[in-house]
Amino acid sequence: MFLASPAVEGISKADALVAAILGYAVVFVGLILLMIVVIILGKSMVKAAKTKKEAPATVAPTVTDDATAPGSAGEVKLYDVPDRTAAMLMAIVAEKTGRPLNELRFKSIKEVKEV
Amino acid sequence: MEVFMKLLENFQYIQWQHVAMWVIGGILIYMAVAKEMEPTLLLPMGFGAILMNLPVAEVGTGVQAVINALFSIGIDYHELFPLLLFVGIGAMIDFGPLLSNPKMMIFGAAAQFGIFFTLFVASIFFPELKDAASIAIIGAADGPTAIYVAKMLGSNYIAPIMVAAYSYMALVPLVQPPVIRLCTTKKERLIKMKYEGKDVSRTTKILFPIVVTMIVAVFAPDAVALIGFLMFGNLLRECGVTNSLSDTAQNVLANLITIFLGITIAARMRAEEFLQIETLIIMGLGLVAFVVDTMGGVMIAKLMNLFLPEGKKLNPMIGAAGISAFPMSGRVVHKMGLEEDSSNFLLMHSISVNVSGQIASVIAGGLILALMGGK
Incomplete structure (x- = not known):
């Protein structure tokens, strides 16, 4: 029966607290990393699109719209x-x-x- | 007479526990039909609960054997049903609003606080960490993730966890608004945010699911199955050359799996497993997880506002959409914004936060698995 088990005491709760703090921190780090990657990806795509537009042999603008x-x-x-x-x-x-x-x-x- | 008695012999096997489970099944069906709360899952689960608790001479025979077989194939065997459902969910999600404003990802992470807070609280009530962790994942507000993690950890309480997860997802419009109001002032709720929708190129949209899968593989390898299937569905949607597959994933596949997933979960809703005091505690902890998730998202937005200049301040309500319940949570926040000021449109912001919550909850699920040493 839960609450009565000796396993409840000490280590389980301490483990849970460490896991909780660590887990939350890693989720944040992971998402921030993902955010940075997306920002870089977005900027590089915009830059690539600009370079493409500036090139003399540009494709018709409708193609860009369709893309x-x-x-x-x-x-x-x-x-x-x-x-x-x-x-x-x-x-x-x-x-x-x-x-x-x-x-x-x-x-x-x-x-x-x-x- | 003997034949007549034979026909009625099953009456002797009826116990009060069966009747209690029929009532629970009936409540789930009522919630699905009359209140339209997650009907696609609560209805099959409710009917399945009745099927699994019919009086029979030998438990686990007849229809119960069929449902048990579905459980073996669909959940026991590499968590097949939740993963396949994720393909459909991935095909339904448009990450465009998030890609156009990636800073919103912070709130997806913030709103996972409920998972980790509940992990600690649940460890007070449940001796086994695998159970505490499985209960905590209710806070992911994501049914397939909850099933996947609970199953991978070998929790003893899969059925109550499922019922809690799906019930609270359905109750998001009731649970979140009072918590948001409690954490914010009227002035904060009136903050208007300008939406600067930037063009997101097709290449970015195609690269996004691939890059996310690779990053998650590094940070939370145990979540790769979940994120991989989610992003595979999204790739089908965004690549532009598999529209028929994307449509099938969004509609046929998702509906088919949903039908069987609901009734399969009922395999663990047998009276002797379900009618325990732990079920009530799990329902309570699930509510705690949802409430703390909401508070976590809102509070981070308020914290960020301390450093942002006037005119750039965030409406803290959007932080609450970081729980994964997609798209309900995003819509709840949008509606609350309109209730405060009929010209305050928060939908694009709240949906961005909501889809980032979907990714964050999967990462959190993978981390829980990694930290608890899932199989």
């Missing part, structure tokens, strides 16, 4: 729509459809102006 995967708000093309309004619209669509935002694909948001 980005659709799916996140950062890739939505906005036509005369402020960021804030776009975020609001996307949140409303996500709410009304009952689907998380990351499962929805917004390609562009355009204001339809009355003539």
